[in-house]
Amino acid sequence: MGTPSTDYRIYGAELSPYSVKVRSYCRYKSIAHEWINRDMSRMKEFQALAKLPLIPLVLTPDEDVWQDSTPILEKMEARFSTPSIHPEDGVLNFISVLLEEFGDEWGNKMMFHYRWARDVDQISAANRLAASNMPEAGAEELVGISKMIRERMSGRAYFVGSSPETAEQIETSFKETMGLLEAHLANRAYLLGGRPCFGDFGLWAQVYEAWTDPTPKAVLEADFPAVVAWVARMLDPKEEGDFEDWAQLSGTLMPLLREQVGANFLPWSAANAAALESGAETFTVELKGQPYSQQPQKYHGRSLKVLREKYHAVRENRALAEVLREAGCLEWLS
Numbered sequence: 001m002g003t004p005s006t007d008y009r010i011y012g013a014e015l016s017p018y019s020v021k022v023r024s025y026c027r028y029k030s031i032a033h034e035w036i037n038r039d040m041s042r043m044k045e046f047q048a049l050a051k052l053p054l055i056p057l058v059l060t061p062d063e064d065v066w067q068d069s070t071p072i073l074e075k076m077e078a079r080f081s082t083p084s085i086h087p088e089d090g091v092l093n094f095i096s097v098l099l100e101e102f103g104d105e106w107g108n109k110m111m112f113h114y115r116w117a118r119d120v121d122q123i124s125a126a127n128r129l130a131a132s133n134m135p136e137a138g139a140e141e142l143v144g145i146s147k148m149i150r151e152r153m154s155g156r157a158y159f160v161g162s163s164p165e166t167a168e169q170i171e172t173s174f175k176e177t178m179g180l181l182e183a184h185l186a187n188r189a190y191l192l193g194g195r196p197c198f199g200d201f202g203l204w205a206q207v208y209e210a211w212t213d214p215t216p217k218a219v220l221e222a223d224f225p226a227v228v229a230w231v232a233r234m235l236d237p238k239e240e241g242d243f244e245d246w247a248q249l250s251g252t253l254m255p256l257l258r259e260q261v262g263a264n265f266l267p268w269s270a271a272n273a274a275a276l277e278s279g280a281e282t283f284t285v286e287l288k289g290q291p292y293s294q295q296p297q298k299y300h301g302r303s304l305k306v307l308r309e310k311y312h313a314v315r316e317n318r319a320l321a322e323v324l325r326e327a328g329c330l331e332w333l334s
């Protein structure tokens with residue numbers, strides 16, 4: 001298991017959004033950590049620790065094993081509380097939680113779709129994954145591994161709802177989200193102002209990964225310079241100032257909440273959860289006036305439940321309820 005360490009150890013991979021999310025957080029908090037690329041040479045040691053075959057996995061200095069990036073950040077935050085990633089203001093605090101979830105779930109769908117939908121992106125990602133998993137392999141061996149990865153992963157795009165029928169809706173949502181973020185980030189370093197919040201880590205990780213894939217990278221580089229600057233900034237985020245208040249943020253943040261979180265992500269997530277409950281094999285939901293169909297995704301049912309519990313705990317906050325109602329989010333959370 002290696003030598004005992006006083007550092008947190010993150011088993012992850014550069015192509016795993018949830019892994020780089022945890023790494024970005026540790027860098028921001030100056031938490032002593034070791035980034036362990038979970039390649040084949042570390043697989044046995046990873047498997048001996050893992051309860052789920054998923055990265056990131058954090059091994060704490062007291063040898064606790066943590067998995068799942070959202071609770072990992074929450075547990076870290078309990079230990080490394082300043083500068084806090086949770087605004088004191090109740091409205092901003094919940095918006096940050098909502099954006100983290102939006103990134104993890106809807107952002108991941110957009111990223112994963114682009115990564116595995118077209119030949120050029122499939123080949124790029126499969127080559128990088130092969131090299132990351134087998135750093136010792138020779139060129140010829142890597143070609144074979146890359147082919148295997150490409151075949152396996154492009155077949156999995158379907159699980160996140162990517163299909164020829166949904167491609168246009170997913171890509172439109174990505175471009176619209178980037179446009180809304182561009183306007184919002186034009187005058188500020190992070191989503192809520194001068195320092196990153198919980199939401200930055202979740203949403204950034206997916207956009208960062210998209211920026212490494214040829215097709216979405218071209219989209220980002222062509223039209224969204226402020227988003228690209230945020231992508232670079234969040235690799236190693238620094239505290240540059242305080243959070244702003246809702247009055248300063250709402251002009252460009254409300255459109256993102258309304259047009260993407262309230263109009264795409266939450267109705268999709270609620271329909272997904274309902275389909276899981278009824279045992280349906282596929283579900284169709286109307287998003288922005290167009291039918292969208294996919295097979296239900298298990299993990300998302302649980303994470304919507306957790307989000308609803310988090311909202312339930314702050315439901316007495318009238319200012320928050322008003323913002324969420326205006327954003328078309330409230331009905332999906334209560």
Ligand SMILES: N[C@@H](CCC(=O)N[C@@H](CS)C(=O)NCC(=O)O)C(=O)O
Pocket residue numbers: 015016017018019053054055056067068069070104299
């Ligand atoms: N909800 C989990 C998702 C973790 C996850 O889906 N990890 C992917 C990579 S991004 C994974 O480990 N897939 C299997 C593998 O790479 O072996 C989290 O936030 O940590």
